[in-house]
Amino acid sequence: EAGVTQSPTHLIKTRGQQATLRCSPISGHTSVYWYQQALGLGLQFLLWYDEGEERNRGNFPPRFSGRQFPNYSSELNVNALELEDSALYLCASSLNKPYEQYFGPGTRLTVT
Amino acid sequence: AQSVTQLGSHVSVSEGALVLLRCNYSSSVPPYLFWYVQYPNQGLQLLLKYTTGATLVKGINGFEAEFKKSETSFHLTKPSAHMSDAAEYFCAALDYGGNNRLAFGKGNQVVVIP
Numbered sequence: 053e054a055g056v057t058q059s060p061t062h063l064i065k066t067r068g069q070q071a072t073l074r075c076s077p078i079s080g081h082t083s084v085y086w087y088q089q090a091l092g093l094g095l096q097f098l099l100w101y102d103e104g105e106e107r108n109r110g111n112f113p114p115r116f117s118g119r120q121f122p123n124y125s126s127e128l129n130v131n132a133l134e135l136e137d138s139a140l141y142l143c144a145s146s147l148n149k150p151y152e153q154y155f156g157p158g159t160r161l162t163v164t
Numbered sequence: 165a166q167s168v169t170q171l172g173s174h175v176s177v178s179e180g181a182l183v184l185l186r187c188n189y190s191s192s193v194p195p196y197l198f199w200y201v202q203y204p205n206q207g208l209q210l211l212l213k214y215t216t217g218a219t220l221v222k223g224i225n226g227f228e229a230e231f232k233k234s235e236t237s238f239h240l241t242k243p244s245a246h247m248s249d250a251a252e253y254f255c256a257a258l259d260y261g262g263n264n265r266l267a268f269g270k271g272n273q274v275v276v277i278p
Contacts, residue, residue: 056207085264095254095268108263142207150264151196151215155208 056156073128077145084126090139170269183242187255195257197238202252
């Protein structure tokens, strides 16, 4: 069974640009979660999508947004990039048990 | 909001010695509890989890953790460290009630000394 996949592996953008990160959950999983792992800040919850709807949001500005598609894959968009957005962005998926979140390998976003 | 505390960002342990990583959670109602491991340039791999039932939880790679409600703790141990245990370890908690967000500790970078 394939695990959670994320693309791209690395992404380099300049300040002010937009970044789009993608996540494909484990087959059959309907929930997708996004976490940010920034240097010095640790792992922080960003967003939770389930059945195409945003269910919960962490303490991040509105320029962090996303969506979940009918096939349950998800996209994270970061607008007006700032240097401090440089981080590893991890996606996780689960079925109907939130205590079984399986993580992907992450996308490394670098903002210059 | 739930918070998780891990003391000591870097932990050095000799090969063959006990690995002990400490984790404390903040809520009065015990949450679900987890330990994850992260190898360089990789995502998070679940080592073990506590949901309900037995308070001593066994995980992969010889790790185990004990939930102690009275101490609001979920410390991770391994009797004998191996070189392959060098990685970063994160304790996490998930509250009941539907917000589904994992709250992570700051992590412990484990260095194994040969």
